[in-house]
Amino acid sequence: MDDLLTTLVNKGLRGETPTRDEALEVLRTSDDDLLDVVAAAGKVRRQWFGRRVKLNYLVNLKSGLCPEDCSYCSQRLGSEAEILKYTWIKPGEAADAAGAGVRGGAKRVCLVASGRGPTDRDVTRVSETIAAIKEQNEGIEVCACLGLLSDGQADRLREAGADAYNHNLNTSEATYGDICTTHDFSDRVRTVQHAKSAGLSPCSGLIAGMGEKDEDLVDVVFALRGLDPDSVPVNFLIPFEGTPLAKEWNLTPQRALRILAMVRFVCPDVEVRLAGGREVHLRTLQPLALHLANSLFLGDYLTSEGQAGQADLDMIADAGFEVEGTGTTTLPSHRRPEEGPEHVAVRRRGAGTELPPNA
Numbered sequence: 001m002d003d004l005l006t007t008l009v010n011k012g013l014r015g016e017t018p019t020r021d022e023a024l025e026v027l028r029t030s031d032d033d034l035l036d037v038v039a040a041a042g043k044v045r046r047q048w049f050g051r052r053v054k055l056n057y058l059v060n061l062k063s064g065l066c067p068e069d070c071s072y073c074s075q076r077l078g079s080e081a082e083i084l085k086y087t088w089i090k091p092g093e094a095a096d097a098a099g100a101g102v103r104g105g106a107k108r109v110c111l112v113a114s115g116r117g118p119t120d121r122d123v124t125r126v127s128e129t130i131a132a133i134k135e136q137n138e139g140i141e142v143c144a145c146l147g148l149l150s151d152g153q154a155d156r157l158r159e160a161g162a163d164a165y166n167h168n169l170n171t172s173e174a175t176y177g178d179i180c181t182t183h184d185f186s187d188r189v190r191t192v193q194h195a196k197s198a199g200l201s202p203c204s205g206l207i208a209g210m211g212e213k214d215e216d217l218v219d220v221v222f223a224l225r226g227l228d229p230d231s232v233p234v235n236f237l238i239p240f241e242g243t244p245l246a247k248e249w250n251l252t253p254q255r256a257l258r259i260l261a262m263v264r265f266v267c268p269d270v271e272v273r274l275a276g277g278r279e280v281h282l283r284t285l286q287p288l289a290l291h292l293a294n295s296l297f298l299g300d301y302l303t304s305e306g307q308a309g310q311a312d313l314d315m316i317a318d319a320g321f322e323v324e325g326t327g328t329t330t331l332p333s334h335r336r337p338e339e340g341p342e343h344v345a346v347r348r349r350g351a352g353t354e355l356p357p358n359a
C-alpha cells in the first residue's frame with residue numbers, strides 16, 4: 001500500500017500517468033486505507049492547484065424533451081422523471097441567471113441544453129446568449145454544453161466568444177452501448193476533438209455509479225486522458241425515478257472518494273470537477289473531496305437540487321480552501337500554450353517531462 005501511494009504521488013508530482021493496474025489498485029483499496037489515499041492524491045492536487053477551488057455555475061438553456069435515450073438521464077426520450085421541461089430561454093434571462101452564479105463566486109458559466117446536438121439556428125441563439133452574458137459579466141468564462149456538434153459549429157461558438165466546450169464520455173467504450181443506443185462512444189470522442197481543434201478548451205468527464213466495473217472506470221478515465229481535456233467533471237449517478245437506472249444505488253461516500261482519487265492520479269494537472277450527485281453520494285464526506293477535486297459546480301445544477309451556494313462557500317472555507325478568483329488562471333502554466341513558445345514546447349514534449357517551479 002505504502003509503495004503504491006509513494007509511486008502514485010511521485011508520478012503525479014511529475015505530471016505522469018500511472019499504469020492501469022495502479023489506477024485499478026486505487027479503486028480496490030480498503031476503507032482502512034481511505035485517508036491515506038486521500039492524503040496522497042491531495043499532495044498531487046496541491047502541487048498543481050494549491051488550495052484553490054474553481055466555482056462553476058450551470059445555466060440550463062433548454063430542459064427535457066430530448067430524442068436521445070441515455071439511460072442515466074432524466075431528460076431522455078420517454079423519461080417519466082418529474083423535471084422542468086422548457087425550450088430555449090432568452091439571452092437576457094440566461095444572462096440574469098449567469099449573474100446570480102457570478103455573484104456567488106463562479107468564474108465559469110456552463111450553458112447547457114438538452115438534445116442530441118444543436119441546429120445551426122440553435123448555435124445562433126447560443127451565440128447571442130454568450131454575447132449577453134459576456135457583456136454583463138466582465139472576465140467570465142463561458143462553456144457551452146450542447147451535445148454532438150456538426151462540422152463548423154465549434155468554430156462558430158469559438159467566434160461567438162465561447163471559451164470552452166463540454167461533452168462527457170460518461171463511461172467506457174465497452175459499456176457505452178448499454179447506456180445509450182441513439183449515439184455511440186466515437187460520436188462523443190469526435191465532438192470533443194472538434195471542440196479542441198476549434199480552439200475551445202475541452203471539458204469532458206464521466207458518470208460513476210451506473211453499474212460499471214472498476215475496469216470500466218479506469219478505461220473511461222484513460223480514454224479521457226488520451227483526449228487531453230483541460231477539465232474533467234466527475235458525476236455520480238443520481239438514479240432518477242422514471243429512468244432505467246432508477247434502482248442503481250451502488251455508490252458509497254468512500255467509493256466516491258476512491259474514484260476521485262483515481263481520476264486525480266490519472267489526470268494530475270487537469271481541472272478535476274466535482275459535478276452531479278456530489279451531495280447525494282459524498283454526503284458529509286464532501287469536504288474530503290476538496291483534497292482531490294479543484295473545482296465544483298456551485299449550488300443548483302441541471303435537473304437536480306444542489307446545496308445552496310452559501311453552504312458550498314462555507315464548506316470550502318471551513319475545509320481550509322479558497323475560492324479561485326477571476327484574476328487567477330486555473331491550469332498550471334505548462335498547460336497554457338497561449339503563454340508563449342516556452343510553455344508550448346513543454347506541452348509538446350509531453351506531460352511529466354518537466355517539474356513545475358515549486359516541485
Ligand code: SF4
Nearest residue numbers: 066070073076114115
Ligand atoms: S443527449 Fe443529453 S439530454 Fe439527451 S438523453 Fe442524452 S444526456 Fe440526456
